[in-house]
Amino acid sequence: xxxxxxxxxxxxxxALEQFFRQAVNxxxxxxxxxxxxxxxxxxxxxxxxxxxxxxxxxxSPRGVESPSLRxxxxxxxxxxxxIAQLVIASNVQVPTLMSTIIFMARLKxxxxxxxxxxxxxxxxxxxxxxxxxxxxxxxxxPTNRYWARYFSINTGKHTFGFNCTEVNLMEKQLLFLLNWKxxxxxxxLWRELDVFLKPIRVRMVNEAPQKEAYAAAERFPGNMIWSLxxxxxxxxxxxxxxxxxxx
Numbered sequence: 363x364x365x366x367x368x369x370x371x372x373x374x375x376x377a378l379e380q381f382f383r384q385a386v387n388x389x390x391x392x393x394x395x396x397x398x399x400x401x402x403x404x405x406x407x408x409x410x411x412x413x414x415x416x417x418x419x420x421x422s423p424r425g426v427e428s429p430s431l432r433x434x435x436x437x438x439x440x441x442x443x444x445i446a447q448l449v450i451a452s453n454v455q456v457p458t459l460m461s462t463i464i465f466m467a468r469l470k471x472x473x474x475x476x477x478x479x480x481x482x483x484x485x486x487x488x489x490x491x492x493x494x495x496x497x498x499x500x501x502x503x504p505t506n507r508y509w510a511r512y513f514s515i516n517t518g519k520h521t522f523g524f525n526c527t528e529v530n531l532m533e534k535q536l537l538f539l540l541n542w543k544x545x546x547x548x549x550x551l552w553r554e555l556d557v558f559l560k561p562i563r564v565r566m567v568n569e570a571p572q573k574e575a576y577a578a579a580e581r582f583p584g585n586m587i588w589s590l591x592x593x594x595x596x597x598x599x600x601x602x603x604x605x606x607x608x609x
Contacts, residue, residue: 374552377562381555382457386449388442390460393557395441397463398488401470402479444485448492458499462491463554464546469539486524490536493529498544506530 439447449459466487480486496503510526524532537544552559 371548373563373566374559375548376566377559378548378551378555380562380566381558382460384456386454386456386459390456390558391442391445391449394459394462394466394488395445395484397466398441398484398491401466401487402473402477402483438482438485441484441488445488448489452496452504454492454496458495459492460555460558461495461499461546461551462488464550465491465494465536465540465544467554468543469536472539486532487536489524489529490532493533494536494544498546506533 448454469487469491493503493506506529507526510524510529
């Protein structure tokens with residue numbers, strides 16, 4: 363039977379720290395893309411270009427794309443391609459990138475089940491979450507003008523992007539929908555990123571006995587360990603240890 367280990371705060375904290383030291387990989391990007399896709403699942407309008415923030419969740423009478431969204435060629439990049447482009451262009455690191463899951467989860471919990479969105483709504487939700495996470499967690503975060511440049515994609519088949527006005531509006535809309543509740547706790551990260559933290563915790567627990575053995579060995583000089591082993595293997599010494607002289 364494998365050794366059981368309680369999932370303590372210390373273990374979660376160590377796993378999260380190790381996770382945050384990793385480089386961004388495809389698994390992380392796919393995870394965030396999947397999360398963004400599930401925030402709003404109905405095609406209509408969400409994050410419209412109208413400045414009337416109070417009507418964000420109302421469906422568009424025409425259900426048309428935002429006029430400030432540049433989409434030429436009839437196609438949208440996949441969410442994974444969109445996120446990968448942002449990662450490469452902005453050089454965003456894992457702590458900032460993966461913290462976007464907190465805002466997307468909060469938005470999903472707050473929206474009505476019938477909330478509707480454009481085909482590009484998941485792209486908008488992720489981008490707004492990334493902009494807010496960047497400004498919240500970094501002293502020197504790109505301005506929205508630069509974000510507008512980062513995600514302009516031209517594949518040859520289609521061109522996709524948002525202008526700066528649209529980016530500003532997305533950010534304001536998400537802040538409004540989240541009611542400016544932007545605080546991120548360790549518990550939030552442990553919960554939302556558990557799929558990544560669990561294997562790290564398991565590995566750390568399995569490696570613990572070996573690390574403890576190494577630590578114990580380091581507490582004794584090598585010659586002391588050798589001397590002790592020699593002493594216990596000596597026939598005469600072993601007899602004296604088993605039958606100490608009296609008197």
